[in-house]
Amino acid sequence: MVVQPYVFFDGRCEEAFQFYEKAVGAKLEMKMKYKESPEKHPPGMLPPGYEEKIMHMSFHVGKSLVMASDGMCGGDAKFEGMSLALSVDTEAEAQKVFASLSDGGNVQMPMNKTFFSPAFGMVADKFGVHWMIMATPAT
Numbered sequence: 005m006v007v008q009p010y011v012f013f014d015g016r017c018e019e020a021f022q023f024y025e026k027a028v029g030a031k032l033e034m035k036m037k038y039k040e041s042p043e044k045h046p047p048g049m050l051p052p053g054y055e056e057k058i059m060h061m062s063f064h065v066g067k068s069l070v071m072a073s074d075g076m077c078g079g080d081a082k083f084e085g086m087s088l089a090l091s092v093d094t095e096a097e098a099q100k101v102f103a104s105l106s107d108g109g110n111v112q113m114p115m116n117k118t119f120f121s122p123a124f125g126m127v128a129d130k131f132g133v134h135w136m137i138m139a140t141p142a143t
Contacts, residue, residue, distance in 0.1 A: 008068075009088060012075035013131060017058035020072065020131050024065065027104035027129075028090065033062040033069065065090070080132075087126070087134035098123040098139035105129045105137070 013020045024030035038045065039055035057074040064070070070088075075081070092098050102115045102123075108130030115125035115137070123139035 008071055010071040010073070011083070011133065012073050012081060013058075014081035015057065015074050016081070016131060017061055017072050017074045020133075021061060021063060023130065024063070024070075027107070028065050028101055030070070031064045033064060035061045083128070083132045083134055087136045089136045089138065091138050091140050093140055095123040095139045098125070098137050102127060102137045105135050 011020075021030060021032065021035075025032075036059050037055065038050055038057055038059045041059055059073060061072045062069055063072070090101060092101060098121075099115055102125045106127045106129075110128045111125070112128060112134070113124075113126040115123055118124045121138045121141055124137065126134070126136050128134050
């Protein structure tokens with residue numbers, strides 16, 4: 005079994021990927037716009053101009069696969085009740101990733117040493133996605 009996040013960016017999927025590409029080194033696996041779907045959408049299903057929106061995207065962050073979409077663009081995306089936990093090898097890397105994800109976002113817990121990690125912090129990025137960044141403790 006594998007659990008993979010599927011994140012709906014409410015019309016900002018492409019922008020979000022470009023941000024994650026810089027912030028956490030995301031690598032694109034695949035991208036399909038609505039107009040590229042092998043099955044035609046029923047008339048009236050998509051609003052005008054929606055053909056250029058992302059129907060499905062997948063990208064890697066480290067060893068993890070994240071799936072994403074523009075969704076149906078019904079309003080502001082809400083990312084409540086969940087966080088993406090990102091573990092890195094060093095404190096320096098944790099600080100760097102935390103700073104990158106914080107750009108335009110909202111720091112919820114500044115990066116600090118905890119009983120379980122030499123560097124841990126929480127941030128909601130500029131898209132509202134919640135992240136928990138942690139340096140893996142030395143063994």
